[in-house]
Amino acid sequence: MVDSIREEANMSRGYSLYGAEVSYFSGKVRAYLRFKRIPFVEYLGDRKAYMEVILPRVGWPVIPVVITPEDECLQDSSDIIDELERRFPAAPITPATPRQKLASLLLETYGDEWLKLPAMHYRWTKNRDYAIAAFGALSLPAASREEQVALGEQIAKPFAGALPNLGVTQATGAAIEKSYEGLLAELDAHFAKYEFLFGTRPSIGDFGLIGPLYAHQYLDPASGEIMKEKAPHVVRWVKDMMKPPHPLGGEFLPHDEVPATLMPVLERFAREMIPELVSTAHALQKWVAENPEGQGENREIPRGLGQHDFTLEGVTEKRVIYPFELWMLQRPLDCLAALESESKKAAEALLHDIGADTIASFPAFPRLTRRNFKLALA
Numbered sequence: 001m002v003d004s005i006r007e008e009a010n011m012s013r014g015y016s017l018y019g020a021e022v023s024y025f026s027g028k029v030r031a032y033l034r035f036k037r038i039p040f041v042e043y044l045g046d047r048k049a050y051m052e053v054i055l056p057r058v059g060w061p062v063i064p065v066v067i068t069p070e071d072e073c074l075q076d077s078s079d080i081i082d083e084l085e086r087r088f089p090a091a092p093i094t095p096a097t098p099r100q101k102l103a104s105l106l107l108e109t110y111g112d113e114w115l116k117l118p119a120m121h122y123r124w125t126k127n128r129d130y131a132i133a134a135f136g137a138l139s140l141p142a143a144s145r146e147e148q149v150a151l152g153e154q155i156a157k158p159f160a161g162a163l164p165n166l167g168v169t170q171a172t173g174a175a176i177e178k179s180y181e182g183l184l185a186e187l188d189a190h191f192a193k194y195e196f197l198f199g200t201r202p203s204i205g206d207f208g209l210i211g212p213l214y215a216h217q218y219l220d221p222a223s224g225e226i227m228k229e230k231a232p233h234v235v236r237w238v239k240d241m242m243k244p245p246h247p248l249g250g251e252f253l254p255h256d257e258v259p260a261t262l263m264p265v266l267e268r269f270a271r272e273m274i275p276e277l278v279s280t281a282h283a284l285q286k287w288v289a290e291n292p293e294g295q296g297e298n299r300e301i302p303r304g305l306g307q308h309d310f311t312l313e314g315v316t317e318k319r320v321i322y323p324f325e326l327w328m329l330q331r332p333l334d335c336l337a338a339l340e341s342e343s344k345k346a347a348e349a350l351l352h353d354i355g356a357d358t359i360a361s362f363p364a365f366p367r368l369t370r371r372n373f374k375l376a377l378a
Contacts, residue, residue, distance in 0.1 A: 014039035015084075018049050019064040021219060022134045024119060025077040025112075026064040027242070028211040032081050035202055035244045036088050040066075047139050058373050075373050078112070078328065081207065091248040094204050097256035098335075098343040099350045103266060104198065105332035106356075108208030110269040113325045115209070117312070118180035119216035121168045124160045127220035132156050167310055167319030175313035180217075183268060184231040190261035191233035195240065197262060201250030202241060210241045258350060270356035276310045276319075277329055278358060281365040283308060283321045288366050288377070299377040301368065324375055327368040336360065 017033065017040050019026030026045075033040050043049055045063040054065050057073040066074040066084075074080045085092060095101045123131050136143070136152030143151070163169070168176065187209075196202045197209075217223045218238045228235055253259070258266075283305045304320040336359065339347055348360050367378035 016067040017042045018045045020045045020138050023063050024211045024215050027214040028077045028207050029064045029080050031210050031241045032207050035247050037247045095252045098339050098347040099256045099258050100198050102335050102347045103258050104203040104205035107205030109328045111208030114273045115212040117176050119212040121176045122223040123216050126222040165320040167317045172315055172317045175315040178313045186264040188231035188233045191237045199251050199253040266354040270354050274358050279308045280321050281363045284323050284365045301375045
């Protein structure tokens with residue numbers, strides 16, 4: 001028997017997005033759907049949606065989730081966008097030229113995975129009361145304010161408790177803020193000259209960055225004030241990403257140009273994230289060697305593989321080793337591996353210029369895939 005939410009969604013004859021304004025990756029998918037003018041209805045990811053749609057289809061509580069008109073379930077923002085790009089090829093969001101394509105995929109990885117640090121730091125150290133109220137309202141929209149706050153406190157515990165796993169601690173707080181404010185300044189200088197990262201059309205890199213920069217850093221009140229004060233051009237970009245001025249339009253810069261104003265952002269990615277990714281690759285190799293049973297046969301990878309050190313703005317701390325980051329890194333690595341001749345030289349020259357030569361000779365690690373909505377060996 002089809003449940004009430006799914007029945008309503010099917011009647012819309014479009015796509016159904018289950019998400020929330022406060023959700024990091026919901027913002028990424030929502031912005032994409034709007035730019036591509038894909039017909040969709042958004043449903044609040046509340047308790048009803050979890051019980052009737054998400055848990056039966058995905059198996060664990062997560063948003064965003066997209067249900068297609070054919071009743072297929074898509075989960076994970078990158079998988080959702082990849083599948084919809086195949087279905088809606090007009091105005092592709094991945095540049096065709098080597099330098100722009102590689103840079104945009106690196107920035108998607110950076111936005112999706114590394115900007116979780118400032119997103120979680122600011123939400124739970126400067127916007128905690130707002131977040132608790134928002135989570136309570138999301139889960140029980142018809143409840144009283146007191147009931148919502150009480151539930152929000154319970155929902156908040158695992159989110160706030162996950163901060164040390166990400167490396168968000170008292171020791172790293174000042175370093176995270178210094179890094180984030182540096183990124184804001186770099187992006188503000190870029191968006192003062194360019195509408196999006198690579199011209200007048202948003203790229204997959206733009207969609208990677210919009211997740212944290214919208215749901216956490218723009219919408220959360222204290223973070224939003226920081227952005228408005230320090231980076232008005234980033235605010236303009238956020239608004240344009242969420243309400244595209246020319247959906248299905250715009251162009252990427254000619255001649256495969258990666259603007260000089262974008263180089264500091266790419267250098268920041270290389271400086272902050274590549275050493276941590278290399279360490280993660282070594283950890284995954286070690287885990288596979290020590291756990292040989294069942295390889296290639298529905299072999300799921302744990303969400304975490306112990307801990308390792310990372311350094312941000314001169315401060316070293318421990319964080320959980322997340323192999324999912326390598327699944328994301330496969331995207332730019334595959335892009336680079338597919339290039340030939342002059343295109344490959346151009347891409348490798350970009351990597352050299354941003355201090356990311358390691359990407360061109362990245363340590364080998366087992367191929368990863370997503371199977372049944374979970375990370376697994378390919």
